[in-house]
Amino acid sequence: MAMHQFKAESKKLMDLMINSIYTNRDIFLRELISNASDACDKRYFKSLTDTSIGITKDDLKIHIQPDKEARTLTITDNGIGMTKEDLEKNLGTIAKSGSLDFKTENQSDNIDIIGQFGVGFYSAFMVAQKVTVISRAQGADTAWKWESKGVEGYTITEADKDDVGTEIILVLKDDTDSENYSEYLDDYTIANLVKKYSDYIRFPITMYREKSRQKPKPEDAGDDYKPEYETYTELETLNSMVPIWKRPKSEVKDEDYNEFYKNKFMDYSDPLRVITSRTEGTATYTALLFVPGRTPYDYYTKEYEKGLALYASGVMIMEKCADLLPDYFSFVKGLVDSEDLSLNISREMLQHDRQLKLIATSLEKKIKSELLKLQKNDREKYETFWKGFGRQLKYGLYSSFGANSELLSDLLLFYSSHEKKLSTLEEYIGRMPEDQKYIYYACGDSLERIDQLPQAELVKDKGYEILYFTEDVDEFVTKMMPVYQEKEFRSVSSNDLGLESEEEKEETKKQQEQNKDLFGAIKEALGERVTEVRLSGRLKNAACCLTAKGQVSLEMERVLGAMPG
Numbered sequence: 001m002a003m004h005q006f007k008a009e010s011k012k013l014m015d016l017m018i019n020s021i022y023t024n025r026d027i028f029l030r031e032l033i034s035n036a037s038d039a040c041d042k043r044y045f046k047s048l049t050d051t052s053i054g055i056t057k058d059d060l061k062i063h064i065q066p067d068k069e070a071r072t073l074t075i076t077d078n079g080i081g082m083t084k085e086d087l088e089k090n091l092g093t094i095a096k097s098g099s100l101d102f103k104t105e106n107q108s109d110n111i112d113i114i115g116q117f118g119v120g121f122y123s124a125f126m127v128a129q130k131v132t133v134i135s136r137a138q139g140a141d142t143a144w145k146w147e148s149k150g151v152e153g154y155t156i157t158e159a160d161k162d163d164v165g166t167e168i169i170l171v172l173k174d175d176t177d178s179e180n181y182s183e184y185l186d187d188y189t190i191a192n193l194v195k196k197y198s199d200y201i202r203f204p205i206t207m208y209r210e211k212s213r214q215k216p217k218p219e220d221a222g223d224d225y226k227p228e229y230e231t232y233t234e235l236e237t238l239n240s241m242v243p244i245w246k247r248p249k250s251e252v253k254d255e256d257y258n259e260f261y262k263n264k265f266m267d268y269s270d271p272l273r274v275i276t277s278r279t280e281g282t283a284t285y286t287a288l289l290f291v292p293g294r295t296p297y298d299y300y301t302k303e304y305e306k307g308l309a310l311y312a313s314g315v316m317i318m319e320k321c322a323d324l325l326p327d328y329f330s331f332v333k334g335l336v337d338s339e340d341l342s343l344n345i346s347r348e349m350l351q352h353d354r355q356l357k358l359i360a361t362s363l364e365k366k367i368k369s370e371l372l373k374l375q376k377n378d379r380e381k382y383e384t385f386w387k388g389f390g391r392q393l394k395y396g397l398y399s400s401f402g403a404n405s406e407l408l409s410d411l412l413l414f415y416s417s418h419e420k421k422l423s424t425l426e427e428y429i430g431r432m433p434e435d436q437k438y439i440y441y442a443c444g445d446s447l448e449r450i451d452q453l454p455q456a457e458l459v460k461d462k463g464y465e466i467l468y469f470t471e472d473v474d475e476f477v478t479k480m481m482p483v484y485q486e487k488e489f490r491s492v493s494s495n496d497l498g499l500e501s502e503e504e505k506e507e508t509k510k511q512q513e514q515n516k517d518l519f520g521a522i523k524e525a526l527g528e529r530v531t532e533v534r535l536s537g538r539l540k541n542a543a544c545c546l547t548a549k550g551q552v553s554l555e556m557e558r559v560l561g562a563m564p565g
């Protein structure tokens with residue numbers, strides 16, 4: 001039997017799993033249950049268009065069974081199943097983007113890496129010394145058995161299985177002085193874990209439990225009769241099955257939302273904000289959205305896929321519906337459940353669906369207003385959010401040529417020379433002295449560098465505040481949104497700062513004329529490196545400074561120059 005090697009990255013991840021660096025190993029169960037539930041969803045969805053499958057939603061279930069003697073825990077589902085190729089592809093690699101390389105040197109960061117990847121199937125190796133997956137795919141004649149004891153590799157062989165679905169058998173690790181793996185054979189522990197992490201799963205999660213009951217009192221029992229007990233097994237459904245987004249918000253604890261989020265969207269930290277929305281009218285839907293507490297490791301890369309899970313009357317029809325989110329809110333995770341959508345709508349049709357567009361527009365407004373609320377009511381959290389995703393909002397504003405500036409401008413934050421804190425544009429304007437005409441900004445690598453700019457000095461000296469533009473995209477944003485609340489943006493490096501009075505301007509002009517020869521000589525010495533040398537009315541302590549003419553500032557020129565092509 002040939003032993004197959006895992007892809008290099010899977011190996012690394014498994015190494016981490018097996019050595020249990022991840023502290024919360026309980027979650028292996030919810031990961032396996034989620035996979036089983038997804039598989040049931042997929043099979044049900046398929047059955048809607050393929051009547052030959054012949055199942056109803058009530059037929060689908062997940063069963064968990066511990067076996068103390070064999071030291072196994074088995075999780076069975078009758079979902080879509082996996083072909084031999086699926087097993088190879090899904091369980092032979094975990095590399096989602098080839099980014100596992102980063103940070104593996106640093107042990108304390110390992111938790112982050114695992115969390116970032118979504119622990120998934122591999123988490124089984126946190127508690128199991130051997131994992132066997134027996135699966136038969138919908139429509140396949142044969143079943144296949146995948147087996148692995150960890151990093152060494154896995155085998156795939158043909159197997160017997162009558163029904164469509166997947167069975168995962170974990171042989172638990174041996175207990176040690178400090179670790180008790182046997183707890184996962186205890187039906188009470190299992191029932192609690194299911195309740196805690198997987199209660200909302202829409203398919204029943206069952207387990208045979210041993211129970212005890214009083215035997216019926218015999219007819220002829222005397223006065224000294226003592227009740228007798230007997231044990232029996234009963235198939236119990238462990239989860240309540242009501243999807244969390246269908247439950248009234250008042251009944252759901254923050255903790256439940258957090259667990260749901262972490263489980264469903266494979267994050268290891270709590271969301272920063274939970275947004276629930278129930279709307280009836282032009283678009284009827286329930287939405288449960290989350291603003292993540294951390295920037296996903298691949299967020300600012302091409303690999304990152306935006307989108308919300310889409311349900312039609314409780315049935316998942318798409319895992320990531322990109323059309324529901326504009327790019328600038330691409331960080332939002334969550335789901336939308338609507339009764340207005342047809343179950344067997346195709347992806348192509350969905351794109352043109354009027355209902356979907358209405359939902360998207362309504363969600364966009366909702367997200368904005370929730371973010372504004374956060375900004376007003378919990379500034380600290382908002383700033384955390386801003387540090388993680390602010391750049392995306394700015395890109396959004398820039399790349400839509402300012403079309404969304406009205407929507408996004410209130411959400412923007414910039415560092416300001418006022419107390420060196422993040423400030424909204426509205427706050428900036430609120431602090432403007434009466435005679436200040438423009439919103440001043442200065443570009444540079446850091447606040448310190450900007451403070452050293454001779455150009456900035458004069459503006460600050462006037463008692464005006466400066467916004468620090470430290471990110472490449474910042475100044476581009478002002479080109480797309482040249483005014484905010486009727487105030488124009490003005491770079492401290494621009495030709496006209498609007499600080500000089502007409503007389504002062506005249507005076508500068510005169511002096512320029514008088515010293516024509518001197519400036520001519522300097523220009524000649526510098527040659528092509530500058531276009532012009534002239535007198536400036538804006539310097540205080542520095543002897544000279546560089547400025548740009550026209551729309552493109554020195555900073556923008558630098559950014560544009562660094563762009564490929």
Ligand code: ADP
Pocket residue numbers: 031035036039077079080081082090091094118119120121122166
């Ligand atoms: P993820 O769930 O994030 O995709 P996993 O490592 O948990 O990652 O699973 C990898 C893939 O294996 C799943 O996407 C799914 O296609 C397949 N899979 C896992 N468990 C099952 C199952 N019980 N039934 C069918 N397919 C499964």
